[in-house]
Amino acid sequence: MIDLSSSFLALIVELLNVYCILIDIYRLKSYQSKFSDLGMMLTLEKFYTDYDNVAPTIFEPYNRFMHLGAQAIPKDVKKICDLGIGTGNLSAAILKYIPDVKIIGIDRYGPFAEKAESKVAGLSLHIRDIFDGPLPAADYFVSALTTHHFETPTRRDQLEMIARKGRGFVNFDIMLCDGLNLDGTIDLIVEYAWRTYPCKDTMCELRNAIKEHDNPMPFEEHIDLLRSIGMKVDVLGKENPFVVYHASWPTKN
Numbered sequence: 001m002i003d004l005s006s007s008f009l010a011l012i013v014e015l016l017n018v019y020c021i022l023i024d025i026y027r028l029k030s031y032q033s034k035f036s037d038l039g040m041m042l043t044l045e046k047f048y049t050d051y052d053n054v055a056p057t058i059f060e061p062y063n064r065f066m067h068l069g070a071q072a073i074p075k076d077v078k079k080i081c082d083l084g085i086g087t088g089n090l091s092a093a094i095l096k097y098i099p100d101v102k103i104i105g106i107d108r109y110g111p112f113a114e115k116a117e118s119k120v121a122g123l124s125l126h127i128r129d130i131f132d133g134p135l136p137a138a139d140y141f142v143s144a145l146t147t148h149h150f151e152t153p154t155r156r157d158q159l160e161m162i163a164r165k166g167r168g169f170v171n172f173d174i175m176l177c178d179g180l181n182l183d184g185t186i187d188l189i190v191e192y193a194w195r196t197y198p199c200k201d202t203m204c205e206l207r208n209a210i211k212e213h214d215n216p217m218p219f220e221e222h223i224d225l226l227r228s229i230g231m232k233v234d235v236l237g238k239e240n241p242f243v244v245y246h247a248s249w250p251t252k253n
């Protein structure tokens with residue numbers, strides 16, 4: 001009797017295992033049909049090489065939040081500086097709403113940022129560190145998925161310096177929200193990514209890379225800092241850990 005029930009249990013466990021494997025295969029297949037050129041394994045190297053396909057897929061609010069930020073910029077703005085322009089997706093979104101705006105892009109990683117030149121008409125690209133010398137003059141400063149790279153001892157001063165430089169600042173980034181620390185935030189990012197790319201090795205690499213290179217500041221600290229210097233801050237979108245906000249100086253009457 002005891003033997004029978006334990007073999008029945010073993011059978012159930014085995015069936016469950018097969019079911020999980022089938023689900024994994026199904027999820028991998030549906031991912032592959034989207035990115036068939038990437039093959040089975042998405043390495044971090046491929047992540048950066050094929051960033052424009054992968055980032056919007058594994059970070060679900062990527063395109064939506066870019067557009068929310070782009071739409072918030074006043075239409076009379078003439079010159080915008082995109083900090084950490086990367087492959088240029090935020091600037092390309094801005095051009096959809098303000099076609100004549102002049103864009104200056106700054107990024108320290110040339111091979112990545114040069115891809116922006118084909119998307120952003122008239123782009124003036126500066127391959128350098130954002131903080132290596134003064135910022136160029138611009139009406140507005142914008143940034144996407146970049147401020148979480150700023151180092152802890154200087155990041156508050158750096159954000160303030162950027163915010164004070166123009167009429168307004170639009171920032172879309174990963175932030176620590178709702179009391180979550182870095183580990184909890186990484187869990188959320190990996191969970192987002194897992195929905196569309198269920199490959200355990202990649203998730204492991206992604207987790208380690210975020211831990212090693214990223215340093216997101218708490219959401220409240222961003223907002224409190226900008227309000228404390230007199231800016232009006234509107235949170236345009238917040239899906240923990242992704243936030244997009246628009247900070248601007250109150251207009252003088």
Ligand SMILES: C[S@@+](CC[C@H](N)C(=O)[O-])C[C@H]1O[C@@H](n2cnc3c(N)ncnc32)[C@H](O)[C@@H]1O
Pocket residue numbers: 055083084085086087088089090106107108109112113128129130131143144145146149150
């Ligand atoms: C995750 S990518 C985001 C790229 C793009 N803004 C986007 O949203 O798709 C971050 C970019 O910021 C750049 N970056 C980070 N810190 C920087 C710094 N201090 N100076 C210049 N570029 C920086 C990196 O080289 C990289 O291209």
